Amino acid sequence: MTAPVGARRAGEVVATRPLGAYRQLSIVVPAIAAPARPGQFVTVPPGRADRVLPRTWWITGEHSEVGFGSTLELVVAENPDEEGPLPEPGDVLAVRGPLGRGFGMPTTPVTAVVVTQGAAGAVGRWLTERLRAVGCAAHLVSCAEDPDQHVDLVQARRSADGVVLTEPRAVAAVVADLTDRTAASVLYAVGPVSLSRTVARVASQLVRVSQVTGVEVGAVGICGHGLCGGCDLPLAAGHRRGERSRPCFDGPVLRGDLVDWERLP
Template sequence: MTDVPGVQGPVHVEAEVVATRRIGGYRHLTLTAPGVPERFRAGNFVAVTVAGHVARRALWVHRVRASSSFGPTLDVVVEARGSGTEWIAAQPVGARVALTGPLGRPFALPKDAVSCLLVGEGYAAAPLFPLAERLRERGCAVSLLVSAPDEARLLAALEARRSARSVTVLTADGSVGVRGTVAEHVDDLLARSEADVVYAAGPTPVLRAAAGAAERAGAWSQVAVEVPAPCGTGLCHGCPLPVVGEDGVERVVRACADGPVVRGDRVRWDSL
């Protein structure tokens, strides 16, 4: 794998909502945020200041466009799960929000054209879509597994088919695609794809299942961990992530600054 080269630091800007649409169980927002799309790399996230709240809300970036009628834009996917995300999801076209980004460590890309399996669930699968584009540009064979509890919370299944060589869709209730969970199917999919690298984004059980499958198959894995990130910059130390360092010593790092992307075999899953 390549080392992640230095990335220009994040910027704090006033972003504008230029499009908003409801797709299934999620709200998709398109934002102009000067300087952020130009700095973005797959796996980065942005943090939005919410009116009436001290803590900001971290959002995955689903797509970046270098040019549009509004200039460079970025798309985020919001699942309204509390007052903060409800406020963000309710912002109309023309609204302006304070946004900081891009934040966090992105996915590292392979040096060579290898086979890759991307595993994601729900809205948190968002960072896998720009990652798939980068991998394809490098000549990698990309297989994609997208899952959700039900059809309404399945992210961009049609878009997935344009992003990968092969796509497997799972829903826990069987409403679309194959019935089942990532844990039940990932070993078989990894064997069939003959992937050298596994990338995963989603809830902790999905990440753990993908990382475990990669370890059993002798593949390299990277996971985009999602934990609450009150500041998004690492200053508040409010997003502890238990890991094992290269030296074998257990420690706690900051998910927003030392992650969110980390090696799957380094996470102390039982502690998380």
Template sequence: MTSYLTEPAAPAAQPPVQREVAVLAARPVGAYVELTLAAPEIADRAQPGQFVAFAVGGPMTAHLLRRSIAIAGVDAGPGAGTVTVVVAPHGPGSTWLAQRRVGDAVDVVGPLGRPFPLPDPGVPALLVGGGYGAAALVGLASLLRARGSRVLAVTGAADAARLCSVAELGEVADVVAVTTDDGSAGRPGRVTVAVAELIGEAGIAYACGPMPMLRAVADAATAAGVPSYVAVEESMACGIGVCMTCVLPVVGEDGLTRFSRSCTEGPVFGGDRVRFADVGALPWDVVGADAMGVVAP
């Protein structure tokens, strides 16, 4: 087995902006809602893997924290300047956002976070999306294809309604494999079956989706000697690195584990740098654990 410690993604090239923008389009996409926003300054700055953070609930809301949503696509061409996101309505904040209609105004900050690092032109890439996480990979697939890479895509979900961006990936990827847990679309089972079949054709792997899926893709890539990058879905209460609620144990270039903020050091991390087994825990060997009274086992 070859093991890689993939380098962290570089910081974004331009700083984020905060703007009140108009909703240009809103349409249901299976179990989700796709919103298109008139946000030219964000579109000009955005790179695949980054996200935006919305104020939710309106001017008199009790929901003080923003909701962070991955950027699904941008159109920065002349006369365009749009940003697209796919919203999964879960709690009150995301449900409010999913209920926005054409002409509504929303307060948004972006682009935030570090984007996906790119391989050398022509390196074949495997992209794996779970649920609405697949939406964040469409722009990456287009960029890789434009740089001469063969793009292999896998998208999976619990059922057909929770699949996302299958058609969009089909327009830019050379291969698209679809899986659902219940077999209602594509082949039955999890994405790991398709990943195992395709990883040998890739020179780099990317993934966005639930944490167990990210771990499985990272493990498969490392076992195959392929570097991987994952966009994590940890809850981001502030989105700008202040509150420390989205920290993960991540191995640094010096081999030491530190708690890294998903919103600023991420959301993209090297797949074999994230200590998935210790997410949500306080490892004894993380930098600073001794000051908190944690002792080695």
């Protein structure tokens, strides 16, 4: 395992705005050495005195200015009962990150399908922007139980070659159909582990490459530091010595065929 890259920095919240059922925070930190990538995240201290584990938030964008620092865009759930109140503009947080391995870009232009669920929809929108910037066609599938849980759709429709809305029980069929129709060669998934399992299975059935997130950043009870073991995933045979991956430490982005999804509960 390699240690996650990311130092603790003082970050000032400079803006918050609604993002569907979620919120986007803009936090200015001292300049970061390498540009952040979709699939990376940050940790911040718990928002309640009776909580021990840090909060984990997806990064959904980043820009740096010489002499000013780096602005990280983060997507967060408003969940004050579980996680305490969200910070307000002017608050300063101890931010650790960007952490982890983000999504890899294809080395040649291809067609990609990006599948997202929940707050991670904002990561999916950013990923489609990055894919198109390197010459790929990128289609976004947004999966949600309720319509207001589709995130960042206006921006996503500008960023992607197409946007398809679906719900969890239909997502496998929708992704398979879209992959077939667009002749996509790579599938990406960002969101809950259940979504990653579905997309990895579809990729395997259609003989496509997949990159998926192995830990649900933003979920309650995630340590994000490789300490609790709560995110461990069983590895498929023949890929690596040892049996398990610890995605908050080794990932969060993993190749879909690296994991033995059938051994998950």
